[in-house]
Amino acid sequence: MKLFKKITKIMLFSVLIFSLNLTNISAYAQIFTDVPDNYWAEDYIKKVKDLGIITGYPDATFKPNKEVTKSQALVMISRLYKLDNSTIETIKNKYRHLLDELKVESWAYDGIAVALHKGIVSEEVLREYYKSGRAKTPATKEEICIFLTRAMGLEDEAKSKTIIVLPFKDAELIPAQITPYVDMMIQKGIINSKGDSKGKFNPKAPINRAIMAKMLSIAYDYINENEKIEQILVNEDTITISGTISSILKATNEMYVTIEDENKQKNIYKVNSDTIITLDGDRIKFNELVEGLTVEAEVTNKNKVVSMKVKSIEEEYSGKVDSLALTTPAILTIEYEKNGENETRAFYIAKDVKVILNGKESFIYKIKEGDLVELQVKNKKIVKIVAESKDKHIKGIIKDIKYKPEPNLVVEDENGEIYEFPVYKRADIERNNKNAEITDLRRGDKVAIEVEYNVIKEIEARVIKSEDEGTIKEILIADRPKLTIVNKDGKEVSYYLSKDIDIDIDNDNGNIYDLRLGYFVELDIESDEIVSMEVEPIEQNDRYEGEIEYLNDDAEVIVLSVINYNTGKKEVVRIDITKFTSFIDSDGDRIKFRNLRKGDKVIAIGHFDGGIFTAKTIIVTQKVK
Template structure:
């Protein structure tokens, strides 16, 4: 009894929710609400987009846009086409067959880059919408989804609508570019023409354009007509209207045309636009102004924004134009910052002096500003700072500024006669160096060649060019194990530091060596001595040691023994690297029982422990202990 009441309560609650949803939905549409911000009443595909969106076959983006002009990828097209089917059927087919196609989806990157589409992809494979698993190799390349072609979508949609039994064996298409259509695809295109989903006349040139991509708006239209066709038995009372609608839709084939505006004429409510295509031919299109959607980049625009020579993309059908997209116009200018001010509504205006004329632009939240290569705010800019500005469709998108005058301190990281790099507060700054730069080091006049990496410097910079350098040395000490001394015109010393990193330092002219607190020379030093180096701006001015050598231990498996050269090839257990162990008559060898033995007891695959000195390339063994004799 309790179970029955619970089921009844659930049904009642669901019924209330459904009623409320339907009421809210009807209220929303009664006020003419717009589903997507970029599909306005003027957009040619509005009814198709909203039809498919209301049926959950196509969805929008989280920012309330639909992106109607965005090309559809192969993966997206399959997802949208399979959504013509019952979601429960898709889920059921996926659960029964997912293991069957898991390897295929993984090998072709679907599970990695399009995991959201895995259910629809399995369904499409199982239902032969995709009749060959190898087709998936063209869906994603280098991690990026690939756009679907017009002929491909025609094939997928015809299969999705179950029209394969109606395909003609002999097909003659009337498009001028029929020879560019794959022969296997022609029957599918033919059946879609017969069903009123595709127009058999082609675009204004009579072409089908099989290798062009398809926009989200265009696919929405094809799916909307296809959905009506698939569900015509569910709407018998409106069959006549459906047929009439399909006849109207047959006459409306859309295509995109690129060109430059030649002329725009507005008369009453009609707009006529003339463009020049890439061949210089004039093409003329017109429509009621309320039926033309105009975009400039991602923003809505108006007829008044259309200017001669602007590059545009038109969406047309016959001689009617339905949308005009103005190509982004990017302009870069150079000049000097002048000042900024605020509008009464809080907007910010930046003024610049460019070619001896003052220009001002409004900045928005997306305007990027850098000063001396670092992100900053507009109020950090100063009068006469040098700037490069970038305008996108007349809007200020980027300001790159260089201070007129700048003083900055840091540690020198790189230097040449023309450039230098310093580090300050973990930030890197790069500057050009003036040919006549003034240099001081240790409070004495110097040349740029006297300045050392690691010096503490103060720079005086004008418009990004270093005019003065004041440098001083930075002293510090480092400790490690001596690994190599390189005798050259500029001697170098290599140590293994406390973090087990090999570091090489140059020896500054006049460097000192002390062994057990007594003056000595380089030749008194030995490999594996523990040493302390005193550095001045990264170069060694003093080496100190107490003659203490460092012994290290290594454990691993013997790979090979060369009894002629007394070398054991050992696989180091800690990192898997191969070590070369040198032994001699003074090397003590201990067996598993703790007794002394000879190298004859050693064999391949034995596990041994070695104590000795690492001499960069080989280990000089003092003692070898056999851990496991195989």
């Protein structure tokens, strides 16, 4: 019996020990099937997984060697912040238009919005990523250094260092503008100063999930610790003040701002890099403050600003450019009218300013002194410029001359753009190198115009000579007589008649009153005016011009494809040949019927007899090749 009890105790003890061992094994089991015990990044992977910064895959794998895409990197970095759902929803609404335009994936929507809001990536860069398809390509080491430096709030500190020497053997491959970010990540222990096994940084190398886990784990600790420090600062004994910044005095690493409250009382407060400043909800640097901003601030009893909330000021100005300094930042000075008096004011120009010059997107350096401008100003910086050049030089064709009652010239340039400007009453006008008046200009003239403040000051015009022919469709007897013809292309066109027009009718001088509908005319045209005209006083149905579709020497028949001058449509007509019909080639020499070919272009002159057109003369204008 005693032996049985002893055996029982031993078994119970063994079961207990086994159970404890199982519990211990369970507590330290692999978190992912492809992350073995003692894997170099195991602790980092577990940490970012528990924090929800990087998740695994449905098959219980982490895929530590898989490359991280640019969009994935931005989403992972955005999870370093502890934001509630309400805040994220507000941020999404702010950027929804852009995210929808770029068709950002649903899984990345929240993260990309937060990355934009926190300044981790700019709208321009994000747009380029998605428009080019690079959002799905691997993120590089240099890109992650930039993203994390910004996410950790260290960009200003990184850029403040003037001399940077990186320890890597391939340091010369790291662009100068990227160097401060890499240096900052070394300082914060995010990346190893020793580089890879060959001592290289490899700026363009892709980042895998294991390395990303390590970098994010260290970054999280930094952000979390600094949030605590900021909270301690905010929790100092402070009072809340509000008002408008009336003046700013800048020192080396700080500024002294004068805030005027609603009772016109002014007090001076110190602001520096420790001050937590937000502009319309976005974090900004202390040196971005400008006069005129409305603020609400937490200040200590020593007049030090701990935190400050700032609201934007949006203004609009219209005036004339006084000067433009292409410094950093650029400065635009304008002259404008206020309360009946001229004033001058200078503005800084935002880096991403939008410039519209003469109705087209342009660049700031194309703005010139004297140009007319409309400015949109936000927080004392110009964010949009709509400008009209003081001087414009336009070449084109006169499309119309309007009287409102003062003359306005409508010109179409070489690119098809239409311009309309009033003509200055003392404008310098020349036509064909001779002094002229506005009334001497004609539609169709080729012109070069000089425009100042949208008024034409100089016009150089030249006549464009051309020819046309066809059958008279309409004659308008008026102060400016007009002739409408149906030309050989079947198009109905109208021309004015010059007051000095030379009209030749069957080698006799004639005038407009001698013209009749249906007469065939050959016109010499200058711009939109007929200057001379040769008239054949025969009806169109006594003459056909077209291409030979069929001919039969034995039957003495030709079939032409012609344009009906009345309808403008193609039709087929039969031309009968007699022994009296003469044939003439384009040189004026006589030829035979047998010399004609299908496809030849000819003019048939003759008459109708019993409904059949009989040719008196066939003139070949173009032989088929």
